[in-house]
Amino acid sequence: MPGTQVSAVDIVIFGGSGDLTARKLLPSLYLAHRDGALPPKFRVICVGRHRWDDSDFRDFLDNQARPFIEKQHYSDEAWSAFTSTVIWRTLDATKPEDYDELKPLLDAGSVRVFFLAMASTLFEHVIRNIDSAGLNTPLTRIVLEKPLGTDLASAKAINTTVASVFTEKQIYRIDHYLGKETVQNLIALRFGNAIFEPLWRAPTVKSVQITVAETVGVGSRGEFYDATGAMRDMIQNHLLQVLCIVAMEPPASLDPDAVRDEKMKVLRSLKPMTLADIARDTVRGVYVPGQVKCDPVKGYHDEKGIPADSTTETFVALRTEVNTWRWANVPFFLRTGKSMQERVSEVVIDFADVPHSMFGGSVLRHNRLVISLQRDDSVRLHLMAKEPGDGMNVRPVSLAFDFKTSFNSRRADAYERLLLDVIRGRQTLFVRDDELEAAWAWAEPIIEGWKKLGERPRPYAAGSWGPAAASALIAREGAHWHEEM
The missing domain is CATH 3.40.50.720 (NAD(P)-binding Rossmann-like Domain)
Incomplete structure (x- = not known):
């Protein structure tokens, strides 16, 4: 770099x-x-x-x-x-x-x-x-x-202001998810291993899941969060940036603009959502009283600073597509929420089913690659293998790579890595002005669409995995969220 x-x-x-x-x-x-x-x-x-x-x-x-x-x-x-x-x-x-x-x-x-x-x-x-x-x-x-604006107009205003004083080479728009060791390892995993390149595309890939789930609620950030919501707080930035790394074409080098040019192509290729798409392919939720890790948790509307009539979402699940040859007709499922059952950040690459099963009544799960960005920082490839014994029964097994056991050195915290990159003048892991605006240009119509539809967020119990409608959303594609497998 x-x-x-x-x-x-x-x-x-x-x-x-x-x-x-x-x-x-x-x-x-x-x-x-x-x-x-x-x-x-x-x-x-x-x-x-x-x-x-x-x-x-x-x-x-x-x-x-x-x-x-x-x-x-x-x-x-x-x-x-x-x-x-x-x-x-x-x-x-x-x-x-x-x-x-x-x-x-x-x-x-x-x-x-x-x-x-x-x-x-x-x-x-x-x-x-x-x-x-x-x-x-x-x-x-x-x-x-962040947050770098609340909509496209405010994001453009920030870009205009900062560009009036500083050159783009001096500006570092920080998204701490890009500083996570495992997010960067996505680049190494994709482009440093020839075995994945022929598989990292349609029709070999059946679907892609990106999940960022938190066990905490809004806490002391109630007033800020109620004016923001899960779409602005997480999906417009963190999850879209991870999606870009998953979906982008190989950059010519690790030069900052070479990488960010490829990310921009992904953002420009995201399928725009019509009002009908928004109604069908998005799920908004809000947590109500429940238990997280056996501890009682109050509902969002009982949190300090939250109006009783608030319609802000604390959970979003949605389906989108990247309209390129590599990803034609492959659904990307994005999901984030607060007060959920587990603290998880992961990318799941679901590979297509085998075209014909020769194992009789055995129930086959299709292969999937699970990249854990937060919790255990690991990469797991789920395969089918024969059970010991006389029969020919198969069951799921996994090949695992764990950062903690594979490397003895301390892994830098995301902000630590990004601060060092700022000092050294490395911009690869920072968001460019056109990236910021392209992300808002895709996300803003969804937020406006929710207003037009006028539907309140669906309730989900704190300590759950969100509204049941989120499972129905992905099940329509013959898929399941990773924790449901």
């Missing part, structure tokens, strides 16, 4: 006291620092509106960020060395004069990373104020955290 060696970096995190900073950004930077992956000279500057002194910020680091570092990776010495490079500055993102305080903190010859871990409604203020304060240099990169 292209990139340059960097000797010095200044990382400025807007939203420096936020949940993302505490849970992901600072722990990831700590691990990179501990393992010697950061440049020799670096500084992290967290900024926000809190009027904190050094003691207040130290409390934030110790009480809010440190608990998200796994015990086996933590040491007092390493934490102290890392936090000595992290400072706090009070700054109102909307006030241009506040940016003058950043000038003396930034080294003129260092790579500058501005990470916008904040609401996208503030992006324009930050971008223009960085520019007016003279903080943009040829070595500057700007990282935009």
Whole structure:
């Protein structure tokens, strides 16, 4: 992957006291620092509106960020060395004069990373104020955290604003799913193994499933989530990005634009949905009281910040197609939900049935390749094999590759990997402006279609796998969700 060696970096995190900073950004930077992956000279500057002194910020680091570092990776010495490079500055993102305080903190010859871990409604203020304060240099990169808009118009507005100050080579639209080791392994699995290429297409592939299921509900994010919903929060970005990697043609190289050009072709090839398609091929759901892992869970409408008359979905399952020769008539099933039975992120490639069974009354399951992106980080190929004994009875078996047992080295967290790529100037795992707009152009008509249909989300018990209609959706194609096999 292209990139340059960097000797010095200044990382400025807007939203420096936020949940993302505490849970992901600072722990990831700590691990990179501990393992010697950061440049020799670096500084992290967290900024926000809190009027904190050094003691207040130290409390934030110790009480809010440190608990998200796994015990086996933590040491007092390493934490102290890392936090000595992290400072706090009070700054109102909307006030241009506040940016003058950043000038003396930034080294003129260092790579500058501005990470916008904040609401996208503030992006324009930050971008223009960085520019007016003279903080943009040829070595500057700007990282935009999702959600990147709420529809196509707002996504275009964000792209227009950031492009007025920064070149596309400086812009890093982050989707942390692309930083997951197993998502990247999809590229290696597909294009590094000749045995898969003849099979990775219609009619050998019968269907493709992409599932991201969470056991947690909306928690403290109720107000934000109710204005967003599962379609905007997960499918428009995470699941579509994974679909692109599954479905794209081989890029000429791992050059950022070579990979992203192929992803764009997939997004442009997604079958547009008519209102009739939306009514037939999508299922919306909302969780109601139930149990997750034996713990009682209240329903979505009982969560803090959720209006009683909310029609926001917490679950979506849908069927789509990629209109190319490789994937002609192959259904792609996307599914995501909150308060579900298991925490799972996986891709399932369902291969076609054998044309003729010679095993009498044996019940055959067709072969499937299961790539687990979250939970056990594994790849499993499900096959049929003969049972021991005199008869010729067959049953399912699997060949498994597990990251944890196959590699001894620590796997970088998604944000850790992506932050290092930003520092080194590697854009392959980041979303380009046209990708963002193409994803919204496909997703927005579905959201608008739901409004026209006027149907409320179907209830599903917390701790289940979603509404029964989601199973019926995939069963129409003679398929089943992976956990139902």
